[in-house]
Amino acid sequence: MLEKHSNDASPILEIRNLKTHFFLEDHVLRALDGVNLTLARKSTLGLVGESGCGKSVMAMSVMRLIQSPPGKIVEGEINLHRKSTGEVIDIAKIDPLGPIMRDIRGGEIAIVFQEPMMSLNPLYTIGNQIAEVVEIHQKVGHKQALDRAYEMLTKVQISAPKQRLHEYPHQLSGGMRQRVMIALALSCNPSILIADEPTTALDVTVQSQILDLMNELQSDFDTSIIIITHNLGVVSQMADHVAVMYLGKIVEFAETRELFHNPLHPYTEGLLNSVPVLGRKAKALVPIKGMVPTPTDVIPGCAFAPRCPHAMAICHEQQPPLREVHPGHQTACWLYEDA
Numbered sequence: 001m002l003e004k005h006s007n008d009a010s011p012i013l014e015i016r017n018l019k020t021h022f023f024l025e026d027h028v029l030r031a032l033d034g035v036n037l038t039l040a041r042k043s044t045l046g047l048v049g050e051s052g053c054g055k056s057v058m059a060m061s062v063m064r065l066i067q068s069p070p071g072k073i074v075e076g077e078i079n080l081h082r083k084s085t086g087e088v089i090d091i092a093k094i095d096p097l098g099p100i101m102r103d104i105r106g107g108e109i110a111i112v113f114q115e116p117m118m119s120l121n122p123l124y125t126i127g128n129q130i131a132e133v134v135e136i137h138q139k140v141g142h143k144q145a146l147d148r149a150y151e152m153l154t155k156v157q158i159s160a161p162k163q164r165l166h167e168y169p170h171q172l173s174g175g176m177r178q179r180v181m182i183a184l185a186l187s188c189n190p191s192i193l194i195a196d197e198p199t200t201a202l203d204v205t206v207q208s209q210i211l212d213l214m215n216e217l218q219s220d221f222d223t224s225i226i227i228i229t230h231n232l233g234v235v236s237q238m239a240d241h242v243a244v245m246y247l248g249k250i251v252e253f254a255e256t257r258e259l260f261h262n263p264l265h266p267y268t269e270g271l272l273n274s275v276p277v278l279g280r281k282a283k284a285l286v287p288i289k290g291m292v293p294t295p296t297d298v299i300p301g302c303a304f305a306p307r308c309p310h311a312m313a314i315c316h317e318q319q320p321p322l323r324e325v326h327p328g329h330q331t332a333c334w335l336y337e338d339a
């Protein structure tokens with residue numbers, strides 16, 4: 001298991017009690033139901049949880065890209081420590097279509113998706129797409145922006161970068177497109193890069209190259225990374241800290257090594273026991289029973305109670321708060337009430 005340590009623990013992003021709901025025809029879907037999470041400067045945070053837990057909605061909420069209607073941030077704060085001015089701004093409160101958010105999106109926080117074709121325009125050359133973003137955010141001319149595009153393609157170690165500038169997305173392989181996406185995302189030196197399942201669609205060798213590249217670029221650019229993935233191996237390789245999400249809430253947060261060796265929340269334990277994880281003692285693999293329910297009802301107690309092997313009476317009645325059980329290790333579970 002690779003160990004990385006951030007040398008600057010001051011926060012760059014602080015999410016407080018964030019609630020993003022979708023107002024559908026006959027019900028409200030509570031995709032985020034009070035997320036609390038801090039991202040440290042120049043560090044990598046792994047965000048894990050089963051499908052439907054709210055990981056992508058969290059990423060899209062931070063980018064203010066939630067489609068409205070039906071989606072809406074109904075409560076909470078997303079406090080960004082801005083690199084340009086040093087001020088703290090609550091992104092949850094600003095106009096998603098206004099100039100401040102346009103400046104932040106791409107300029108200070110960038111996102112890479114699983115499928116690069118979602119973000120790349122098939123009608124424009126790679127060079128022009130990167131240059132356009134640079135022109136908007138860095139207020140430079142086209143020639144200078146194209147030079148930057150070339151520099152970025154070189155940095156992401158794409159073969160024949162000069163030639164790629166003039167090529168279209170469909171002419172590149174999946175791995176190369178993902179490199180272009182990373183080049184595009186980092187072209188304006190954002191302080192935060194959110195990578196939502198960035199390597200899931202790639203084969204294992206290319207996946208590992210892309211992860212190595214992200215690690216290298218992080219130290220070059222001093223970027224903080226949020227990596228969202230189903231793959232706990234990726235998290236152990238990349239992340240300084242891990243946050244475990246269940247039904248729109250963070251249920252555990254710790255340094256990566258601590259989380260893998262000393263998981264506290266029964267859900268985290270279930271996740272770790274359901275897949276083989278490099279560096280953890282081999283145990284019989286046991287899937288977590290049941291499925292993530294659709295978050296439509298207000299649940300009075302712990303949302304994991306119906307699936308939890310340790311559920312007690314209180315678990316069905318009151319929500320456990322997320323709190324620090326050991327230094328730097330937080331969990332939301334009544335088992336640790338007296339800790």
Ligand SMILES: Nc1ncnc2c1ncn2[C@@H]1O[C@H](COP(=O)(O)OP(=O)(O)OP(=O)(O)O)[C@@H](O)[C@H]1O
Nearest residue numbers: 022029031050051052053054055056057058294295
């Ligand atoms: N545009 C939308 N309209 C309605 N519901 C949505 C929308 N986007 C997401 N949801 C719902 O929000 C919940 C969280 O979805 P999200 O995509 O964040 O899960 P995820 O953790 O990213 O899952 P996966 O691992 O499969 O990517 C799910 O119940 C999903 O159906």
Ligand code: SF4
Nearest residue numbers: 302305308315333334
């Ligand atoms: S609070 Fe109760 S139900 Fe929830 S994870 Fe802890 S023990 Fe299980």
Ligand SMILES: [Mg+2]
Nearest residue numbers: 055056057196
């Ligand atoms: Mg997702």
